[in-house]
Amino acid sequence: xxxxxxxxxxxxxxxxxxxxxxxxxxxxxxxxxxxxxxxxxxxxxxxxxxxxxxxxxxxxxxxxxxxxxxxxxxxxxxxxxxxxxxxxxxxxxxxxxxxxxxxxxxxxxxxxxxxxxxxxxxxxxxxxxxxxxxxxxxxxxxxxxxxxxxxxxxxxxxxxxxxxxxxxxxxxxxxxxxxxxxxxxxxxxxxxxxxxxxxxxxxxxxxxxxxxxxxxxxxxxxxxxxxxxxxxxxxxxxxxxxxxxxxxxxxxxxxxxxxxxxxxxxxxxxxxxxx
Ligand SMILES: Nc1ncnc2c1ncn2[C@@H]1O[C@H](COP(=O)(O)OP(=O)(O)OP(=O)(O)O)[C@@H](O)[C@H]1O
Numbered sequence: 001x002x003x004x005x006x007x008x009x010x011x012x013x014x015x016x017x018x019x020x021x022x023x024x025x026x027x028x029x030x031x032x033x034x035x036x037x038x039x040x041x042x043x044x045x046x047x048x049x050x051x052x053x054x055x056x057x058x059x060x061x062x063x064x065x066x067x068x069x070x071x072x073x074x075x076x077x078x079x080x081x082x083x084x085x086x087x088x089x090x091x092x093x094x095x096x097x098x099x100x101x102x103x104x105x106x107x108x109x110x111x112x113x114x115x116x117x118x119x120x121x122x123x124x125x126x127x128x129x130x131x132x133x134x135x136x137x138x139x140x141x142x143x144x145x146x147x148x149x150x151x152x153x154x155x156x157x158x159x160x161x162x163x164x165x166x167x168x169x170x171x172x173x174x175x176x177x178x179x180x181x182x183x184x185x186x187x188x189x190x191x192x193x194x195x196x197x198x199x200x201x202x203x204x205x206x207x208x209x210x211x212x213x214x215x216x217x218x219x220x221x222x223x224x225x226x227x228x229x230x231x232x233x234x235x236x237x238x239x240x241x242x243x244x245x246x247x248x249x250x251x252x253x254x255x256x257x258x259x260x261x262x263x264x265x266x267x268x269x270x271x272x273x274x275x
Contacts, residue, residue: 002027002189003048003157008057010043017043019213021057025157025189025206030180032200032221033193035210036234041193042083044210045161048191049080061157061189075103079155081146083162083193093137093145094130097121100152120148123178139166147175151182158183160192164199172196176203197250201225209233222248 003025010018018040025031033041046052048059050067059066061077069077079100091099097120101113109117121127124144134142143166150158160179164172176192180203183190194200200207201221208218211233217224225248227240237253 002061003191004058004060005044005048006058006060008044008047008059009055010040010047010052011055016055017213018047018054021210021213021215023208023215023218025191027187027189028184029205030176030183030190030192030203032204032207033191033210034195034197034200034207034224039210040213041210042161045080045159045191045193048157048159049078049082050074051080051082072103075153077155078157078159079150079153080159081150081161081163083165085142085146091134092130093126093132093134094121096134096145097126097148097152100149103153116152116154120152123151124148124175140168140171143167144171144175147179151178154186156188158188158190160190162193162195164194164196172199179203197225197230201248201250222246225250 005021005023005025008018008021009016021040021044023031023044033044035041043052047054048066053067066074066078094117097117098109098113100120101109101116105113118127121130124147126141126144126148129137129141129145134145137145143163147160147163150160158179163179164175167175176199179190179192182188192200192204194204204221206219207221207224209216209224209229216233217226217229222242225240227238230238230240230250239251239253241249241251243249
């Protein structure tokens, strides 16, 4: 187990936001952090990324306290893709991904650093954009560059805060597949804040449901996604089905009902044949 979070309390000023969070993020798979707006997901991600400081509790990686590591060492262990990010306007896509190598390089990038950057540009299908300025990218393209930068960092722990929020369906699926592949191949512990419960169920072997600053449920999505709990947490009637062993599907009940009411027209009419 590489990333362990124990009894974590975080406040903004006098307002408590995380109230004793315990979470294990296993190596080699994705852990989804789920929950309604304002439940504390990004705050949890920021504490691991050392952007927010805990009032108490611990965050350890392989038994080492993340908040006591020297900055450079922390950066070589943890990569973070924030929910929103200001883009340094005069960087090209390639320069931006090379920034991921910063904790590993000395005076200047070596041939190996360039190879790693090329590999990640290819993996995220950014090769053709490599020389483009960041300022000219679409929101989805820029989001994929940030994921590529985090992968180029070759971290032990990868923290992704809504990494697919700007992506079209194909890139949502491809990006989560790439991250899962990297998690397995390099035994990385990945914590991903995500709103899409079905994507969480497809791609994540582990999940934690946050509610009002506490982890209400954690475990495999088939255990965490329970209709009564989800309905209570999201304030909406939710149906949960298990289409196959180990799989789980989530749907708001209003959608299930309207789908059942709709008369489905046949997509293809048989061609009329005249003799
Ligand atoms: N910098 C800040 N200063 C003060 N309060 C903050 C700050 N950042 C977040 N909060 C508050 O902390 C609570 C948790 O915010 P957080 O961003 O962690 O939630 P979240 O679960 O990630 O939400 P969302 O799904 O909307 O992204 C919210 O009530 C938010 O208003």
